[in-house]
Amino acid sequence: MGLDDRKLAVLRAIVEDYVATQEPVGSRALVERHQLGVSPATVRNDMAVLEEEGYIRQPHTSAGRVPTDRGYRLFVDRLSRVKPLSPAERRAIERFLVGAVDLDDVVHRTVRLLAQLTRQVAVVQYPSLARSSVRHLELVPISTTRLMLVMIADTGRVEQRLVELPTPVPAADVTDLRRLVNEKLVGSRLSDTPPLVQALVEESATHLRGAMTTLSTVLLETLVERTEERLALAGTANLTRGGLLDFQGSLRPILEALEEEVVLLKLIGEAEPSTTRVLIGDENEVDNLRAASVVSTGYGPGSTIVGGMGVLGPTRMDYPGTIATVRAVARYVGELLAQN
Amino acid sequence: MGLDDRKLAVLRAIVEDYVATQEPVGSRALVERHQLGVSPATVRNDMAVLEEEGYIRQPHTSAGRVPTDRGYRLFVDRLSRVKPLSPAERRAIERFLVGAVDLDDVVHRTVRLLAQLTRQVAVVQYPSLARSSVRHLELVPISTTRLMLVMIADTGRVEQRLVELPTPVPAADVTDLRRLVNEKLVGSRLSDTPPLVQALVEESATHLRGAMTTLSTVLLETLVERTEERLALAGTANLTRGGLLDFQGSLRPILEALEEEVVLLKLIGEAEPSTTRVLIGDENEVDNLRAASVVSTGYGPGSTIVGGMGVLGPTRMDYPGTIATVRAVARYVGELLAQN
DNA sequence: CTCTGGCACTCGACTGTAGCGAGTGCCAGT
DNA sequence: ACTGGCACTCGCTACAGTCGAGTGCCAGAG
Numbered sequence: 029m030g031l032d033d034r035k036l037a038v039l040r041a042i043v044e045d046y047v048a049t050q051e052p053v054g055s056r057a058l059v060e061r062h063q064l065g066v067s068p069a070t071v072r073n074d075m076a077v078l079e080e081e082g083y084i085r086q087p088h089t090s091a092g093r094v095p096t097d098r099g100y101r102l103f104v105d106r107l108s109r110v111k112p113l114s115p116a117e118r119r120a121i122e123r124f125l126v127g128a129v130d131l132d133d134v135v136h137r138t139v140r141l142l143a144q145l146t147r148q149v150a151v152v153q154y155p156s157l158a159r160s161s162v163r164h165l166e167l168v169p170i171s172t173t174r175l176m177l178v179m180i181a182d183t184g185r186v187e188q189r190l191v192e193l194p195t196p197v198p199a200a201d202v203t204d205l206r207r208l209v210n211e212k213l214v215g216s217r218l219s220d221t222p223p224l225v226q227a228l229v230e231e232s233a234t235h236l237r238g239a240m241t242t243l244s245t246v247l248l249e250t251l252v253e254r255t256e257e258r259l260a261l262a263g264t265a266n267l268t269r270g271g272l273l274d275f276q277g278s279l280r281p282i283l284e285a286l287e288e289e290v291v292l293l294k295l296i297g298e299a300e301p302s303t304t305r306v307l308i309g310d311e312n313e314v315d316n317l318r319a320a321s322v323v324s325t326g327y328g329p330g331s332t333i334v335g336g337m338g339v340l341g342p343t344r345m346d347y348p349g350t351i352a353t354v355r356a357v358a359r360y361v362g363e364l365l366a367q368n
Numbered sequence: 369m370g371l372d373d374r375k376l377a378v379l380r381a382i383v384e385d386y387v388a389t390q391e392p393v394g395s396r397a398l399v400e401r402h403q404l405g406v407s408p409a410t411v412r413n414d415m416a417v418l419e420e421e422g423y424i425r426q427p428h429t430s431a432g433r434v435p436t437d438r439g440y441r442l443f444v445d446r447l448s449r450v451k452p453l454s455p456a457e458r459r460a461i462e463r464f465l466v467g468a469v470d471l472d473d474v475v476h477r478t479v480r481l482l483a484q485l486t487r488q489v490a491v492v493q494y495p496s497l498a499r500s501s502v503r504h505l506e507l508v509p510i511s512t513t514r515l516m517l518v519m520i521a522d523t524g525r526v527e528q529r530l531v532e533l534p535t536p537v538p539a540a541d542v543t544d545l546r547r548l549v550n551e552k553l554v555g556s557r558l559s560d561t562p563p564l565v566q567a568l569v570e571e572s573a574t575h576l577r578g579a580m581t582t583l584s585t586v587l588l589e590t591l592v593e594r595t596e597e598r599l600a601l602a603g604t605a606n607l608t609r610g611g612l613l614d615f616q617g618s619l620r621p622i623l624e625a626l627e628e629e630v631v632l633l634k635l636i637g638e639a640e641p642s643t644t645r646v647l648i649g650d651e652n653e654v655d656n657l658r659a660a661s662v663v664s665t666g667y668g669p670g671s672t673i674v675g676g677m678g679v680l681g682p683t684r685m686d687y688p689g690t691i692a693t694v695r696a697v698a699r700y701v702g703e704l705l706a707q708n
Numbered sequence: 709c710t711c712t713g714g715c716a717c718t719c720g721a722c723t724g725t726a727g728c729g730a731g732t733g734c735c736a737g738t
Numbered sequence: 739a740c741t742g743g744c745a746c747t748c749g750c751t752a753c754a755g756t757c758g759a760g761t762g763c764c765a766g767a768g
Contacts, residue, residue, distance in 0.1 A: 054759065056760080066711070066712085068713095072761065073711085088719065089718055090758090091760070091761090130528055163508065163516075164508040166518065168506070178518060190524075267623070268619055283608060287602060395732080396731080406740070412731090426731090428749060430746090431731070431748085431749075
């Protein structure tokens with residue numbers, strides 16, 4: 029298993045060439061395009077070892093070598109050199125995001141930007157409600173037995189729900205309800221609200237009790253239980269780049285997975301510290317995505333994290349470039365959010 | 369021109385068989401599977417005429433016939449028999465839509481339902497703002513120079529925008545502003561608001577003038593100019609059914625078109641009367657969709673129309689079934705909206 | 709012990725040929 | 739006007755042969 033420096037260099041060269049050409053790379057081509065300082069025969073010996081260790085494999089007996097998921101993993105962990113963004117890319121990021129007018133706008137622009145820069149499928153999670161605080165609650169009467177509840181979070185998210193009241197409630201009572209819920213809940217984290225909502229019911233005057241009970245149910249449902257996470261998606265057309273070579277010829281499973289919000293959230297939503305996470309092929313827990321890789325990271329104002337974003341592409345992807353781009357976009361969006 | 373009844377029957381049989389089998393259909397197979405009462409040779413003569421008239425064509429000299437766009441058009445207009453929904457489908461529609469909790473929920477469920485029932489790509493337009501009336505406007509102070517404007521429309525849509533005020537505005541003034549805009553705008557159609565908004569500025573007290581000017585700009589932008597139409601999409605994975613035969617082997621252009629909201633809106637958004645619209649292949653004005661057909665219709669509470677919905681699939685699609693499904697779903701969603 | 713050049717070998721990609729069969733167009737006969 | 743028959747077309751599949759990229763291995767040099 030002793031992988032000396034040269035073997036690592038060979039692996040790196042293989043990954044880089046394969047990513048660039050999309051064709052199995054042979055020993056001769058390798059020594060020609062990289063300064064390895066040795067002959068093809070030597071490289072072949074190294075390749076044999078790398079193959080034995082499971083870092084590369086041969087599609088057919090007489091073909092060149094192709095990295096395995098394990099090979100990509102080693103490459104990402106130890107071999108890739110950071111690729112600084114080009115000035116053009118930096119400019120693109122700024123130009124694209126400047127002028128965003130509300131949260132929806134920011135998210136949409138971001139996801140399109142990511143898709144465009146990485147030429148991959150991009151996913152952006154809206155700031156998670158669980159990580160937001162209540163900024164304001166509004167009750168708008170629709171009829172005497174119906175209210176529209178609107179919640180505005182500090183992350184800019186706005187959620188609404190229809191509330192069916194058990195009995196008609198006069199306008200004055202609605203005003204009271206509004207005041208009460210705002211007094212009690214504004215400023216608190218959504219994940220901390222359940223006891224507060226509970227108290228709200230107990231403390232309210234008897235004539236409001238009925239309405240408040242219904243309201244609290246809806247509040248809990250909307251804000252906590254049905255953890256209403258939202259996503260934006262862009263760049264699915266990029267899946268068709270590279271002909272049918274990637275994804276073993278069938279986009280079916282990928283497209284199916286992309287329709288499952290739950291799956292996507294799992295992929296990009298696990299906002300760990302501020303690191304960028306890379307999932308390569310098999311490391312992925314979703315069966316449909318065994319042929320894909322995901323690069324994701326958290327984002328948020330300052331050093332906090334309110335949501336995740338990432339891109340999905342073939343395992344054969346430009347990891348250094350993608351990682352750099354995802355990271356840069358996330359940082360920039362974070363700054364943008366911090367301004368609010 | 370001279371298309372007697374039998375020739376039409378032949379065309380209908382060709383369309384039905386081709387849609388079912390996805391293979392060019394020959395004269396022998398035709399007489400076997402349909403009671404045409406004549407021999408294959410006769411059918412061949414009819415086919416020759418149909419081909420001359422441009423309703424069918426031969427992929428290769430020695431292959432069977434395939435309908436052309438023109439053939440499908442004739443089929444849809446004059447030959448297809450309405451296909452009533454199966455009880456199972458009716459039940460699916462009800463079960464799927466019951467329990468929707470807000471507009472977002474309704475739209476998402478609808479689009480998934482459509483995709484599932486038709487096994488095609490489904491698109492649903494949110495109720496258009498242009499066809500909505502203002503139910504309530506809310507101003508939430510974020511800081512002394514920032515307001516969050518929330519507009520609630522009678523169609524259930526909720527839009528928000530951040531408003532940057534030129535100078536700090538005290539809370540009392542915000543209350544005044546809120547009262548003013550609500551008094552003036554609630555109940556009016558969004559498309560009719562520009563003069564009202566204008567008047568709003570002119571009539572407001574001097575100390576509110578500055579803030580109101582900014583506010584009115586944002587109002588106009590949000591509600592009228594930037595006709596903020598929203599869409600939901602589902603079922604893209606269905607594009608991969610039928611192998612690579614449909615869409616001449618490349619999903620690329622289709623996926624690209626599906627990412628362009630403007631394009632989709634044009635396709636399904638033109639809410640004509642309550643008829644169902646069918647666009648077949650070439651009839652489509654979007655180049656990328658020349659290999660696709662779109663079945664769309666408007667929907668809305670009662671007999672009004674507030675938005676469009678539809679499905680997109682290969683020209684080789686089950687038109688009668690798709691039309692029936694789209695129509696039924698639209699009607700059901702309309703009823704649902706009418707309840708609010 | 710490591711690297712190198714040489715050589716036999718493997719096997720996929722491509723080419724050309726041949727046979728099959730579905731399907732057609734046409735024509736003469738009813 | 740319809741039908742049966744027949745020659746013809748042409749895509750599809752199978753098969754054989756060639757080519758060449760790339761490998762593994764080995765003996766020899768440094």
